Amino acid sequence: MPEQADVAKYNSKSDKLHKQWKVDLIGFAFIAPWLIGFLGFIIGPMIASLYFSFTNYDLLSSPTWIGLDNYINMFTNDSRFWQAIKVTFIFVFGSVPLKLAFALFVAMLFNTKRRGVGLYRTLYYVPSILGGSVAIAVVWKQLFGRDGAINDILSLFGIPSVSWVTSPDFALSTLIILVVWQFGSPMLIFLAGLKAIPAELYEAAAVDGASPLHQFIKITIPMLSPVIFFNLVMQTIQGFMAFTQSFLITEGGPMDRTLFYAVYLYEKAFAHFDMGYASALAWILLLICGIFTAFIFRTAKSWVYYESEGGK
Amino acid sequence: MKRQKNLKTLIYHGSIWVLGLFMIYPILWTIASSLKPENEIFRNAASLIPSEIRWGNYLQGWEGFGDLSFATFFINSTFVTTMVVIGTLLSSTLVAFGFARVNFRFRMPLFVCMIITLMLPQQVTLIPQYILFHKLGWVNTYLPLIVPAFIGGIPFFIFLMIQFIRGIPRELDEAAYMDGCSTFGIFWRVILPLTTPALATVAIFSFYWTWDDFMTPLVYLNDTKLYTVALGLQMFSDPASLSAWGPMFAMSVASIIPQLLVFLFFQKYLVEGITAGGVKG
Numbered sequence: 368m369p370e371q372a373d374v375a376k377y378n379s380k381s382d383k384l385h386k387q388w389k390v391d392l393i394g395f396a397f398i399a400p401w402l403i404g405f406l407g408f409i410i411g412p413m414i415a416s417l418y419f420s421f422t423n424y425d426l427l428s429s430p431t432w433i434g435l436d437n438y439i440n441m442f443t444n445d446s447r448f449w450q451a452i453k454v455t456f457i458f459v460f461g462s463v464p465l466k467l468a469f470a471l472f473v474a475m476l477f478n479t480k481r482r483g484v485g486l487y488r489t490l491y492y493v494p495s496i497l498g499g500s501v502a503i504a505v506v507w508k509q510l511f512g513r514d515g516a517i518n519d520i521l522s523l524f525g526i527p528s529v530s531w532v533t534s535p536d537f538a539l540s541t542l543i544i545l546v547v548w549q550f551g552s553p554m555l556i557f558l559a560g561l562k563a564i565p566a567e568l569y570e571a572a573a574v575d576g577a578s579p580l581h582q583f584i585k586i587t588i589p590m591l592s593p594v595i596f597f598n599l600v601m602q603t604i605q606g607f608m609a610f611t612q613s614f615l616i617t618e619g620g621p622m623d624r625t626l627f628y629a630v631y632l633y634e635k636a637f638a639h640f641d642m643g644y645a646s647a648l649a650w651i652l653l654l655i656c657g658i659f660t661a662f663i664f665r666t667a668k669s670w671v672y673y674e675s676e677g678g679k
Numbered sequence: 680m681k682r683q684k685n686l687k688t689l690i691y692h693g694s695i696w697v698l699g700l701f702m703i704y705p706i707l708w709t710i711a712s713s714l715k716p717e718n719e720i721f722r723n724a725a726s727l728i729p730s731e732i733r734w735g736n737y738l739q740g741w742e743g744f745g746d747l748s749f750a751t752f753f754i755n756s757t758f759v760t761t762m763v764v765i766g767t768l769l770s771s772t773l774v775a776f777g778f779a780r781v782n783f784r785f786r787m788p789l790f791v792c793m794i795i796t797l798m799l800p801q802q803v804t805l806i807p808q809y810i811l812f813h814k815l816g817w818v819n820t821y822l823p824l825i826v827p828a829f830i831g832g833i834p835f836f837i838f839l840m841i842q843f844i845r846g847i848p849r850e851l852d853e854a855a856y857m858d859g860c861s862t863f864g865i866f867w868r869v870i871l872p873l874t875t876p877a878l879a880t881v882a883i884f885s886f887y888w889t890w891d892d893f894m895t896p897l898v899y900l901n902d903t904k905l906y907t908v909a910l911g912l913q914m915f916s917d918p919a920s921l922s923a924w925g926p927m928f929a930m931s932v933a934s935i936i937p938q939l940l941v942f943l944f945f946q947k948y949l950v951e952g953i954t955a956g957g958v959k960g
Binding site: 391393396405407413415483502514548629636 | 688691692695698699702703705706708709712720721723724725769770773774776777778781782783784786789792793796798799800801802803804805806807808809810811813827829830831832834837862863866887888890891893894898908909910912913916924927928931932934935938939942946949950
């Protein structure tokens with residue numbers, strides 16, 4: 368009888384293999400749309416762009432290999448590249464913390480059961496859904512123009528008019544105000560996070576005599592840290608990719624003071640058709656975003672608190 | 680005690696209204712400016728009340744310039760946005776079901792790849808994608824705008840759907856399987872109907888992002904007849920060709936009306952979707 372048992376065992380094993388094969392086929396059939404896009408539109412193009420970054424390529428004639436020249440030029444010869452880096456860093460470091468702080472502040476205001484909170488939440492979210500549109504960019508330019516409404520309002524307080532958009536000192540701040548104004552998405556995410564914190568924690572702390580500030584530091588911040596982490600990563604990446612605001616409102620100017628990295632890259636690629644150089648720029652952007660994301664993930668271990676892991 | 684509570688409530692609502700006015704002011708200002716006579720827009724800039732209401736700005740703006748009216752841009756945008764929403768819904772639900780419910784080999788590494796692309800800056804793939812589409816002869820057509828949506832172009836939506844499907848009890852799948860349902864049957868008859876709220880969220884966000892999108896059409900569309908609302912508005916507001924501020928503001932308002940309407944009708948899904956995606960993530 369041993370043989371028969373072996374056969375049965377073999378059969379069930381092959382049956383299992385057969386089944387796994389079938390499951391694989393079904394699985395790949397479902398994810399096929401993404402997989403095709405991933406290979407054809409992401410991995411393929413990325414490899415191509417790595418290659419182009421070592422070439423001189425104007426789209427019309429075929430690319431010629433120039434080795435590291437693009438990168439060397441970028442770092443040693445191209446002051447606008449450094450300007451773009453500087454502007455983008457100021458923009459990200461200026462806007463992201465402000466936006467998140469503001470989002471958290473407003474979320475805490477709305478984390479009560481008072482009347483009208485639903486309406487308020489909606490009101491505060493509207494700028495964020497419209498914020499990315501060309502209409503808002505176009506309007507922002509006029510609103511902060513020399514004859515714009517902002518100057519009119521400021522003059523009521525005796526503040527002299529400034530041409531916000533075209534002044535080298537204020538142009539970047541004007542764009543930062545625009546993105547901070549669109550704090551709606553992180554606000555909603557914070558709000559959901561706040562609602563998930565058990566009320567007992569605050570009650571217990573209040574019994575122990577902890578002040579609101581103390582409760583905020585010892586309870587709210589740690590309990591909210593996974594959400595803060597998520598918002599921080601998403602907003603930072605979005606900040607590095609910012610394009611429309613600078614392209615439309617300040618056109619990179621004045622004197623390159625708002626030359627966002629994405630705008631510079633676009634210029635190189637689609638105004639000068641220097642695809643090789645633009646590819647190199649894109650890879651440096653990827654590197655910068657990668658380093659930042661990795662850095663945030665690295666430090667996350669020390670400040671992000673996950674309940675399921677039983678603390679830090 | 681009660682008086683103190685009342686005072687607190689008053690301060691709370693008062694400060695939210697004041698802050699809220701700042702939040703909403705630029706939008707109100709745009710609407711007000713779109714109705715003002717030309718010479719008033721920058722003379723009484725901060726004021727939100729026009730001395731007389733000029734609906735004519737809308738008519739004049741809608742006519743556009745040359746032989747291009749805003750109707751063309753709206754039709755173009757509506758077409759592109761509809762196709763993108765359909766494509767996104769189809770691809771993101773199929774892919775999400777595959778990742779969430781089918782235990783195929785290489786599922787985890789592929790899932791990780793997808794999560795990484797979630798954080799990939801658009802600019803990195805922009806240039807090679809442009810070269811690819813250029814070679815395929817797709818530049819100056821809607822294909823580069825639409826096709827990516829059908830092949831899971833925005834991983835965020837797949838991710839959102841996966842999170843949602845994971846929340847549906849697996850027992851439902853098993854019961855259907857016992858009743859002789861195929862995997863596709865489980866997807867079609869069990870999971871898909873249950874994901875309606877998530878589908879609504881995905882549809883709304885993909886509507887917003889496509890309607891708003893400026894960079895992709897800017898890169899791929901040269902022919903002004905193909906322009907979307909975003910590009911049309913940019914062309915309209917170009918200082919070199921700008922003659923009329925009132926109509927320009929009127930078209931700015933017109934371009935955000937579809938977004939405002941969607942927001943009014945679907946804000947429940949919008950708010951739920953963003954909080955679900957964020958917190959579970």
